[in-house]
Amino acid sequence: xxxxxxxxxxxxxxxxxxxxxxxxxxxxxxxxxxxxxxxxxxxxxxxxxxxxxxxxxxxxxxxxxxxxxxxxxxxxxxxxxxxxxxxxxxxxxxxxxxxxxxxxxxxxxxxxxxxxxxxxxxxxxxxxxxxxxxxxxxxxxxxxxxxxxxxxxxxxxxxxxxxxxxxxxxxxxxxxxxxxxxxxxxxxxxxxxxxxxxxxxxxxxxxxxxxxxxxxxxxxxxxxxxxxxxxxxxxxxxxxxxxxxxxxxxxxxxxxxxxxxxxxxxxxxxxxxxxxxxxxxxxxxxxxxxxxxxxxxxxxxxxxxxxxxxxxxxxxxxxxxxxxxxxxxxxxxxxxxxxxxxxxxxxxxxxxxxxxxxxxxxxxxxxxxxxxxxxxxxxxxxxxxxxxxxxxxxxxxxxxxxxxxxxxxxxxxxxxxxxxxxxxxxxxxxxxxxx
Numbered sequence: 001x002x003x004x005x006x007x008x009x010x011x012x013x014x015x016x017x018x019x020x021x022x023x024x025x026x027x028x029x030x031x032x033x034x035x036x037x038x039x040x041x042x043x044x045x046x047x048x049x050x051x052x053x054x055x056x057x058x059x060x061x062x063x064x065x066x067x068x069x070x071x072x073x074x075x076x077x078x079x080x081x082x083x084x085x086x087x088x089x090x091x092x093x094x095x096x097x098x099x100x101x102x103x104x105x106x107x108x109x110x111x112x113x114x115x116x117x118x119x120x121x122x123x124x125x126x127x128x129x130x131x132x133x134x135x136x137x138x139x140x141x142x143x144x145x146x147x148x149x150x151x152x153x154x155x156x157x158x159x160x161x162x163x164x165x166x167x168x169x170x171x172x173x174x175x176x177x178x179x180x181x182x183x184x185x186x187x188x189x190x191x192x193x194x195x196x197x198x199x200x201x202x203x204x205x206x207x208x209x210x211x212x213x214x215x216x217x218x219x220x221x222x223x224x225x226x227x228x229x230x231x232x233x234x235x236x237x238x239x240x241x242x243x244x245x246x247x248x249x250x251x252x253x254x255x256x257x258x259x260x261x262x263x264x265x266x267x268x269x270x271x272x273x274x275x276x277x278x279x280x281x282x283x284x285x286x287x288x289x290x291x292x293x294x295x296x297x298x299x300x301x302x303x304x305x306x307x308x309x310x311x312x313x314x315x316x317x318x319x320x321x322x323x324x325x326x327x328x329x330x331x332x333x334x335x336x337x338x339x340x341x342x343x344x345x346x347x348x349x350x351x352x353x354x355x356x357x358x359x360x361x362x363x364x365x366x367x368x369x370x371x372x373x374x375x376x377x378x379x380x381x382x383x384x385x386x387x388x389x390x391x392x393x394x395x396x397x398x399x400x401x402x403x404x405x406x407x408x409x410x411x412x413x414x415x416x417x418x419x420x421x422x423x424x425x426x427x428x429x430x431x432x433x434x435x
Contacts, residue, residue, distance in 0.1 A: 157303015
């Protein structure tokens, strides 16, 4: 395909998907997700039982949940500010600034691992999660400025696939690096290796920001509130004036179900190991990796099928598929290949659920308020993720129920979502057709 074909501009006036700006955004997103998940995986393994920091105050009193809090709390606190700056300033300028901030944070991670300091490593994780919270509304809001609005479906599909591959790759790579860093779980070895990988992906994500076309601010007169929560209530009220709030809640509901699945699959993998055998960090991630990879494949296919516009039917079909596959995980005797197959099916269907909803939020948000809408939707989704993690902990630990039963709960939640969309399918279809 020629360069001119890639830069073809349809009626909306913006270029087709595979233009320089979108390709640069894809590389930035891939590198950023790799960075986040390498660091998260490294720290999670290091504070888990048998990890290098398991005997520290963090490992013995809080364990891996503290890693989850370090990642989710910044998104709840700062997504509102991220949405405001995405509207107030040029998104290209903000991406350059935020990616430049990521580089010294990576150097801080390098120092933390060389010193073997769990507290400094956790601080680095919080700071990188904060940077990501500011970056989220910017990177997702800019898609509508880089491609024609009719191509938002394919663009989101490709971005989602790149993100899922990076999440899986970063988590697996983080597990591998942890073995280099502390091979026996008690002594440090190649102390510089973790920080070098984090620094590499930080620099890899910085370079493409300068290839993004120049963009103008959508609301240059906006006064950014000092209170990070100030934007949530007005945005929620405005989103409630139309179907967009319902769509954002449905999108966040997926992350509640997704967090339960992501928490349960490693425990299922542990059940597959012989009694008393140690499950390596890489092996513990296998089922989660299958879910993530097929979620990316489903997202890309759904995006391709939406190349001429979002299809409302994809949402209930995706929810129905997740219901079936999660139910099968819950009732099937535990074996790797059956669970992996059902996880692949559930992940694939998840892509069909996610892409139309996220595309509609981007498309129907006002240009001058898109960042605030996306920031609010982001905060809602991370709140739901937190609820999902708590539900899994209560369900499996406090009530002592098995992992298989947890997937029956997941199937029930997905079924509720499916029924809601089937009942309201005409309204959703009408809202899609208004585009």
